[in-house]
């Protein structure tokens with residue numbers, strides 16, 4: 001019987017472009033290798049010529065892009081002898097940290113905001129054995145506390161201020177370029193702490209042998225810019241929820257609010273790096289209202305069969321607006337990152353589901369008539 005080679009995660013796959021050596025014990029759940037899906041139905045509604053792809057990061061092992069960074073951060077923490085990791089989180093980082101800590105046999109402490117975390121994410125963190133500390137405060141309070149406590153306790157921070165996180169996350173750009181055979185003209189992402197937009201820029205920069213001042217890992221001394229496969233980097237476009245939009249306000253926001261709880265962040269940790277990305281790439285930041293975000297989440301599900309969580313839909317909501325206005329020119333190639341799976345936040349999805357559940361008797365006649373009524 002011929003055996004197919006099993007995919008063992010992004011560190012194995014991009015070993016030469018990541019900070020590991022032959023002795024590093026890799027902590028992996030087979031993350032990465034997510035589908036790049038071309039939108040078929042939504043572009044025709046827009047009546048504009050555009051090639052729009054979504055990178056469906058919700059199909060990572062814990063249902064979000066965080067796994068790309070977490071495999072790297074936990075691998076390095078374990079290599080360094082850590083027995084415990086810690087993070088503040090709006091939900092997805094905590095689910096991912098909990099999973100990789102379980103896999104490594106170490107402890108995860110996660111600080112989450114009081115009552116503002118989607119149910120799926122909380123279920124994951126608790127099932128995966130994390131010590132969940134729910135604070136009477138928001139993500140920004142949690143992040144401040146994590147930084148303070150890490151000075152006093154033997155715990156490794158695995159938020160995206162840990163430079164290994166962005167090293168792992170940069171691999172999404174590698175996959176996109178491999179599949180398209182080029183970099184897109186525009187890469188659109190939802191922005192919270194701005195770690196992910198920075199990581200993608202690092203990835204694209206390495207592929208084009210360009211240096212970037214946005215990389216905290218190498219500080220301008222990049223060892224990985226050897227694989228020059230494309231010449232042009234994309235313009236990086238970051239969309240925030242209107243109630244949590246420090247990059248658009250030009251300053252920190254103290255009481256962020258949005259239905260997209262994943263990006264309910266007012267004090268982004270990668271503030272300076274994201275502005276460098278903005279400048280170097282020639283992209284921009286913009287905001288989306290909660291209504292736009294939810295409408296786009298629904299449109300992706302209804303028209304394309306792609307179910308993402310609300311924060312993720314901000315990338316497509318913003319891109320569609322900018323394509324419609326012409327800010328993103330016709331015939332552009334656009335990639336939007338869908339950062340998390342729709343199942344993460346069932347409550348928000350169910351609340352906006354308007355399609356009625358048809359209740360009938362368990363009889364053939366009633367099933368038949370229900371079908372005929374709805375054809």
Ligand code: F0G
Nearest residue numbers: 089090092093192193194195196339340
């Ligand atoms: N989309 C989702 C689904 C997220 O969970 C996050 C961040 C982002 C987008 C924004 O990414 O912070 O790199 O700009 N979630 C973090 C968490 C804050 O704790 O799970 P970013």
